[in-house]
Amino acid sequence: MDGAALCSCPPEELRAVFGPLGDQLYAQLWSLTSSFPDELSWIIDLLEQDSTSFQETLGDPGPFDQGSPFGPEMPEDGLQPSPYHPGSYGAGTPSPGSLDGSTGSTAGTGASGCSHSSDSGASDVDLDPRDSKLFSRADFPDSKKGDPKHGKRKRGRPRKLSRESRDGVEGRKSKHAPRGTHLWEFIRDLLLHPELNEGLMRWENRQEGVFKFLRSEAVAQLWGQKKKNSSMTYEKLSRAMRYYYKREILERVDGRRLVYKFGKNSSGWKEEEAAGSRN
């Protein structure tokens, strides 16, 4: 195993090879190589990776023994690269973006080799560093209002360029996020891992499933990064959230801004459920 392979190994792999020293080794490697190109791609990576690795590692004790990756504070304008330990919330927790009650059955104890490289379809981790300067609005084309000079705009989402012309403009695009990575699951998984979302959102009442966006635009941009959509805003995200009311995945919380509540058609957020999925 060369250095690059070693650095790309997930902690559970290192643990499997080196035993208890694996964690320590991983932390050391991380601190040496923490110049992650993207302030948030690690969390995106994590969410993607977890959705697959959780299924592979069901039944394994979760590598939950590492510290908070975020640290107590985050700057106002963005998330700092952190001593994040990939996999530290991987197994044993509800799988981000892929629960849907279908998590369990595909046992298999994965961990096949160290390369967790882009295998999920069209490389979900191919985030262009230029794309991923989160929270710097300059990199987010202001797609909101149309050009006022052109008078009234047609309602609805405008047609995109054809695939060919689009390729010419923005190069290869990866496929749409696979099924299972729904918005409400993404939100739920952020909430279930406060060490990852610290400063972004929090539970208002965990028993009731009530939660609040603390940094709504940051969450939206994180969601946008997951969906390879650099123009995501809280306005758009909240529209998608409102569609959940009808399906009773979310319930209205009247009179409280940025506060939502999980509905009866959501799952995986209740403490007993979350704990259950860890066993």
Place this chain on the structure above:
DNA sequence: TTAGCGTTTCCTGTTT
């Protein structure tokens, strides 16, 4: 090939 789903985008109007 196509229908349906889950968004995404844009809009207008209302409420806080």
Place this chain on the structure above:
DNA sequence: GAAACAGGAAACGCTA
């Protein structure tokens, strides 16, 4: 007045 909420309309991209 700004920000958030509400919901209609239509398009997009994916899966079945």
